[in-house]
Amino acid sequence: xxxxxxxxxxxxxxxxxxxxxxxxxxxxxxxxxxxxxxxxxxxxxxxxxxxxxxxxxxxxxxxxxxxxxxxxxxxxxxxxxxxxxxxxxxxxxxxxxxxxxxxxxxxxxxxxxxxxxxxxxxxxxxxxxxxxxxxxxxxxxxxxxxxxxxxxxxxxxxxxxxxxxxxxxxxxxxxxxxxxxxxxxxxxxxxxxxxxxxxxxxxxxxxxxxxxxxxxxxxxxxxxxxxxxxxxxxxxxxxxxxxxxxxxxxxxxxxxxxxxxxxxxxxxxxxxxxxxxxxxxxxxxxxxxxxxxxxxxxxxxxxxxxxxxxxxxxxxxxxxxxxxxxxxxxxxxxxxxxxxxxxxxxxxxxxxxxxxxxxxxxxxxxxxxxxxxxxxxxxxxxxxxxxxxxxxxxxxxxxxxxxxxxxxxxxxxxxxxxxxxxxxx
Numbered sequence: 001x002x003x004x005x006x007x008x009x010x011x012x013x014x015x016x017x018x019x020x021x022x023x024x025x026x027x028x029x030x031x032x033x034x035x036x037x038x039x040x041x042x043x044x045x046x047x048x049x050x051x052x053x054x055x056x057x058x059x060x061x062x063x064x065x066x067x068x069x070x071x072x073x074x075x076x077x078x079x080x081x082x083x084x085x086x087x088x089x090x091x092x093x094x095x096x097x098x099x100x101x102x103x104x105x106x107x108x109x110x111x112x113x114x115x116x117x118x119x120x121x122x123x124x125x126x127x128x129x130x131x132x133x134x135x136x137x138x139x140x141x142x143x144x145x146x147x148x149x150x151x152x153x154x155x156x157x158x159x160x161x162x163x164x165x166x167x168x169x170x171x172x173x174x175x176x177x178x179x180x181x182x183x184x185x186x187x188x189x190x191x192x193x194x195x196x197x198x199x200x201x202x203x204x205x206x207x208x209x210x211x212x213x214x215x216x217x218x219x220x221x222x223x224x225x226x227x228x229x230x231x232x233x234x235x236x237x238x239x240x241x242x243x244x245x246x247x248x249x250x251x252x253x254x255x256x257x258x259x260x261x262x263x264x265x266x267x268x269x270x271x272x273x274x275x276x277x278x279x280x281x282x283x284x285x286x287x288x289x290x291x292x293x294x295x296x297x298x299x300x301x302x303x304x305x306x307x308x309x310x311x312x313x314x315x316x317x318x319x320x321x322x323x324x325x326x327x328x329x330x331x332x333x334x335x336x337x338x339x340x341x342x343x344x345x346x347x348x349x350x351x352x353x354x355x356x357x358x359x360x361x362x363x364x365x366x367x368x369x370x371x372x373x374x375x376x377x378x379x380x381x382x383x384x385x386x387x388x389x390x391x392x393x394x395x396x397x398x399x400x401x402x403x404x405x406x407x408x409x410x411x412x413x414x415x416x417x418x419x420x421x422x423x424x425x
Contacts, residue, residue, distance in 0.1 A: 003095045003336065004060050004061055004062055004095060005045065005058065005059075005060050005095045005098045005099055005139070005143075006058070006059055006060070006061065006064065006065070006066070006092060006093050006094075006095070006098050007056060007057065007058045007059075007091075007092040007097075007098040007101055007102065008056065008057045008066045008069045008070065008089055008090075008091060008092075009054065009055075009056045009089065009090040009091075009092065009101065010023055010054060010055045010056070010085075010088055010089050010090075011053060011054035011055075011056070011090070011110065012053045012054065012112055013090070013110070014088050014089075014090060015085075015088040015089075019085055019088050020052070020053065020054070020055065022077070022079065022085075023055050023073060023077060023079075023082075023085070024050050024051075024052070024055055025048065025050040025055060025076070025077075026050070027129075029050075029076060029077075030048045030050055030126070030129060031129055031133065032076065033048055033057075033072070033073070033076050034046055034048055034129060034130065034133045034135050035133060036072055036075075036076060037057070037059065037069070037072065037135075038133070038134075038135060040068075040072065041059075041061070041065055041068055041069070041072070042061060042062075042063075042065075043059040043060065043061045043065060044059070044060045044061070044135070044137045044139075044140075045058070045059060045060040045130075045135070045136060045137045045139050045140035045143075046058070046059045046130055046135040046136075046140075047059075047102075047126050047127060047130050047135075047136070047140060047144075048126055048129065048130070049105070049122065049123060049126045051118075051119065051122050053111065053112055054105070054110075055073075056105070057069050057073075058098060058102060058140075060137070060139060060140075064091070064093050066089070066091045066093070067086075070082060070083070070085075070086055070089060071083070099143065099329060099332070100325075100329065102123075102143070102147065103147060103150065103325045103328065103329060104325070105119065105123070106119065106120055106123045106147045106150075106151060107120070107150065107151060107154055107160075107321055107325060108120070108160070108161075109318070109321065109322075112166075113165050113166040113169065113311075114165065114311065114314050114315065114318070115160045115161050115165060115314040115317075116165075116166075117161055118205075120151050123144075123147070124148070127140075127144045138339070139336070139339075142332070142335060143332065146328050146329075146331070146332045147328075149328065150324060150325060150328040153324050153328075154321050154324055157320070157324065158317040158320045158321055158324070159313045159314070159316070159317045160314050160317040160318070160320070160321050161314075162310060162313050162314070163306075163307075163309065163310025163311075163313060163314075165307055165310040165311040165314055166198075166307055167195060167198075167279070167300070167303055167304060167307050168195060168198035168199045168201070168202050169202055169307070170303045170304070170306045170307040170310070171199050171202070171250065171277060171279065171303055172199065172202045172203055172206055172208075173306070174277060174298060174302070174303060174306065175187065175203075175208065175248055175250075175275075175277070176206075178248060178275050178296075179247060179248060179275075182247060184210075184211055185208070185211065185247040185248060186211050186213070186245055186246045186247050186248070187203060187208050187211060187212045187213070187246065187247070187248045187250065188212075188213050188214075188215070188242050188243060188245075188246035188248070188249045188250070189203070189212065189213070189214045189215070189250045189252070190214075190215055190216075190239065190249065190250070190251050190252070190253055190259075191216060191217075191251055191252035191253035191254065191259075191280070191284070192214065192216040192221055192222055192225055192252065193252050193254055195252050195279050196216075196250070196252030196279065197225055199250060199252070199279070200212070200214055200225055200229055200231060201228075201229055203229075203231075204229035204230060204231060209229075209230070209231070212231045212232065213231070213232040213233070213234055213242055213246070214226055214231050214232070214233050214234075215233065215234050215235065215236050215238070215239060215242065216236065217236055219233075219235050219236070240264075240267075240268070243268055244268050244269075246274070247273070247274065247275065248274075248275045248276075248277065249274070249275070249276050249277070250277045250279065251276065251277070251278050251279060251280055251284045251285055252279045252280055252284075253280055253284040254280060254284075255280070255282070255284060256282060257282075258282075258283060258284055258285060258286040259280075259284040259285075260276065260278075260284060260285040260286060260289060261286050261289075262286050262288045262289050262291070262292065265289050265292055265295060266292055270292065270293065270294040270295055271294070272294060273294050273295075273296065274294060274295050274296075275295075275296050275297075275298070276289065276295065276296070276297045276298070277297075277298045277303070278297060278298065278299045278300065279300050279303065280300070281300055283299060283300075285297050285299075334398070337398035338395055338398055341394045341395070341397075341398055341407060344394065344407050344410060344411070344416065345391055345394060347416040348387060348390060348391075348410055348416060349387060351415075351416060352383050352386065352387055353383065356379050356380070356383050359379070360372075360375065360376065360379065363375065390410060393406060394406055394407070394410075
């Protein structure tokens with residue numbers, strides 16, 4: 001199964017959010033799906049990756065199992081007619097394509113925000129689930145460690161992960177800069193549209209998580225997000241007391257006129273600094289608010305300029321990232337090819353070891369312990385020198401893609417088909 005790696009992918013590239021939400025798997029569902037694949041499908045090296053942007057199944061098998069996998073996803077999610085969504089999936093049945101795709105996804109090349117660092121942790125978690133469920137064989141173990149090593153090189157050698165390249169990430173990064181000298185700053189998020197919700201999710205994954213409060217005109221929506229992200233929630237009626245306590249107020253309110261007026265902010269009696277981050281278009285914080293002593297306002301242009309600059313750095317680094325991935329895949333492919341000839345090498349060593357032991361047995365009674373030890377050392381040394389050249393030639397033939405002919409010759413010369421792969425002592 002070393003050259004039979006495949007993948008089934010549903011991602012933001014082809015599937016709209018409504019479809020991705022329908023098929024997404026949480027942690028429990030991912031683990032259950034792993035077990036379902038092990039039970040019902042003849043697959044090994046199984047990796048299940050499910051995020052807000054993608055649900056992907058990687059596996060090794062002789063045959064294309066994509067249709068069965070999609071049907072099994074339907075069973076797992078309780079979707080009776082999942083075949084209607086089949087065209088939203090990308091099927092990668094070529095070994096090289098599946099390996100390349102997993103490298104690209106893991107590095108963040110396929111992310112909505114290129115270089116997204118969250119994906120590498122999500123891939124690590126998915127691999128841990130596979131290992132815990134005995135769904136990862138030698139091939140997947142080696143592949144994942146090659147990916148982790150590549151990720152480390154990308155981090156150290158390129159600017160691909162530098163800066164916050166999305167509006168929501170850039171917002172959290174700005175909050176970090178503004179509150180660097182504060183002890184446990186309090187963050188208030190007002191308005192939970194798409195961008196406001198994204199900011200909340202990123203804040204929940206940051207060091208601010210325990211000190212974030214959210215509010216929204218629709219309280220039910222705020223409660224759902226608060227439960228998802230483990231954040232505090234208040235009704236909009238309690239906004240003013242919450243604003244007085246907050247050090248940073250992030251506004252994502254959708255209105256035609258400013259929600260936060262100069263008169264409203266003046267009544268807060270700001271004693272030290274209070275930062276407003278306005279993510280709304282049109283602006284939800286009145287421009288004159290910044291004239292109030294101690295109040296500083298940052299609008300969406302500030303955030304997007306920050307994100308755009310970081311994104312350009314990442315885009316410029318893509319050729320370097322791709323070159324590192326290519327090097328890693330070439331090295332991994334060399335290992336894969338060598339693994340194909342590994343059984344032959346083991347059998348050849350075993351055949352020679354059998355001959356050596358048989359010859360040793362003929363002289364055991366004629367030699368004293370010291371002579372026997374010397375003979376054992378000498379014959380082992382001879383055997384290692386004899387086998388060295390065929391092994392080197394086999395590995396070289398692997399890299400040229402010509403190993404099969406040499407394997408056949410060695411099988412005929414030493415009758416290796418009758419030999420076990422493990423050396424007997």
